[in-house]
Amino acid sequence: MIENEFIPDLKLSSIPVGVVSWSAPSNIALVKYWGKKENQIPENQSISFTLDTCKTITKLYFSKRDTSDENYSFEILLDGENKPDFKPKINTFFNRIEAYLPFLKSYHFKIETSNTFPHSSGIASSASGMSALALCLMSVEKLMNPEMSQEYFNKKASFLARLGSGSASRSIEGDLIVWGKHNAIEGSSDLFGIKYPYEVHDNFKNYNDTILLVDKGEKQVSSTVGHNLMHSHPFAKTRFKQAEENITKLKAILKSGDLEAFIALIESEALTLHAMMMTSMPYFILMKPNTLEIINKIWSFRKETGLHISFTLDAGANVHVLYPENETEEIYNFIKTELVAYCQNGHYICDQIGFGAQKL
Numbered sequence: 001m002i003e004n005e006f007i008p009d010l011k012l013s014s015i016p017v018g019v020v021s022w023s024a025p026s027n028i029a030l031v032k033y034w035g036k037k038e039n040q041i042p043e044n045q046s047i048s049f050t051l052d053t054c055k056t057i058t059k060l061y062f063s064k065r066d067t068s069d070e071n072y073s074f075e076i077l078l079d080g081e082n083k084p085d086f087k088p089k090i091n092t093f094f095n096r097i098e099a100y101l102p103f104l105k106s107y108h109f110k111i112e113t114s115n116t117f118p119h120s121s122g123i124a125s126s127a128s129g130m131s132a133l134a135l136c137l138m139s140v141e142k143l144m145n146p147e148m149s150q151e152y153f154n155k156k157a158s159f160l161a162r163l164g165s166g167s168a169s170r171s172i173e174g175d176l177i178v179w180g181k182h183n184a185i186e187g188s189s190d191l192f193g194i195k196y197p198y199e200v201h202d203n204f205k206n207y208n209d210t211i212l213l214v215d216k217g218e219k220q221v222s223s224t225v226g227h228n229l230m231h232s233h234p235f236a237k238t239r240f241k242q243a244e245e246n247i248t249k250l251k252a253i254l255k256s257g258d259l260e261a262f263i264a265l266i267e268s269e270a271l272t273l274h275a276m277m278m279t280s281m282p283y284f285i286l287m288k289p290n291t292l293e294i295i296n297k298i299w300s301f302r303k304e305t306g307l308h309i310s311f312t313l314d315a316g317a318n319v320h321v322l323y324p325e326n327e328t329e330e331i332y333n334f335i336k337t338e339l340v341a342y343c344q345n346g347h348y349i350c351d352q353i354g355f356g357a358q359k360l
């Protein structure tokens with residue numbers, strides 16, 4: 001599939017006014033996307049668990065403008081409050097997607113959005129936020145072109161979301177999503193995320209993700225800056241190759257249900273992501289002392305009990321604690337008694353694998 005297939009070839013019928021609404025989940029990468037080319041094309045393939053509780057809910061009101069001009073016409077509200085500071089990001093997004101949604105300048109949009117997780121939690125809302133908006137825009141296109149297939153709808157929603165934020169391409173469906181062309185994954189593409197198409201062992205069903213909020217502050221490095229640092233990174237090539245190999249390895253692990261191998265792979269991915277940041281120029285340490293305390297506690301508890309607790313990280317200090325459903329009771333008790341003390345104000349979020357966005 002190539003980009004041009006996402007340019008509507010039908011004359012889209014015009015609808016004067018309407019409203020559409022979607023809830024879209026966040027996701028947590030197991031093999032990390034870090035490094036991109038022009039037009040939000042990833043340097044390496046990534047795979048993620050779609051989350052369930054952490055999501056963005058977006059309502060999009062649209063009304064036909066009497067006259068259209070060179071500018072987009074929209075307003076954006078977060079939790080009912082006007083957010084003019086969000087406008088430049090949306091403007092850039094609209095510029096990137098206009099070729100694929102030619103009606104954008106003919107409408108005024110009111111975007112009402114809210115997140116189920118606190119804005120200042122250190123959890124990025126770009127994946128769920130951009131995918132919710134992309135889905136709303138696809139619903140507008142679908143009203144104009146009711147014949148559109150579900151498959152095309154999902155692919156194009158992921159394609160558009162990717163142009164807003166790379167990881168957002170993985171927030172349309174669930175429960176495991178692959179983004180980036182990979183020889184061992186049929187149907188995979190650099191342009192959009194796809195549902196992982198192979199057998200997954202029961203060990204990974206309803207997997208838990210308890211997110212420990214170690215630092216709720218603004219990100220020290222934006223992901224755009226971080227991705228760009230991979231351009232001149234001395235280890236970039238090796239890292240991209242490693243990610244590709246890790247996806248191949250993960251495919252076998254997901255089938256066999258080998259939890260030990262799963263843990264080794266995802267923890268190594270998390271630490272490699274941070275190692276890339278520590279070894280770029282300029283360099284960054286995004287973990288905090290409490291991030292390391294938590295990691296060490298997880299390792300000792302795993303050694304003592306043989307339970308399958310593990311962690312992953314995104315580009316910040318928070319820790320995602322991952323564990324299988326049948327070990328929930330003991331591991332959750334351990335988290336509450338031993339790990340929550342390292343969270344800022346004791347805050348954490350209980351989440352688990354989810355099954356994708358929902359039309360409201």
Ligand code: DP6
Nearest residue numbers: 029032033165166167223224314315
């Ligand atoms: C560390 O998707 O936020 O979370 O494409 O610039 O918006 P942009 O980057 P973004 O990068 C996410 C990076 C990551 C790893 C991952 O989710 O795969």
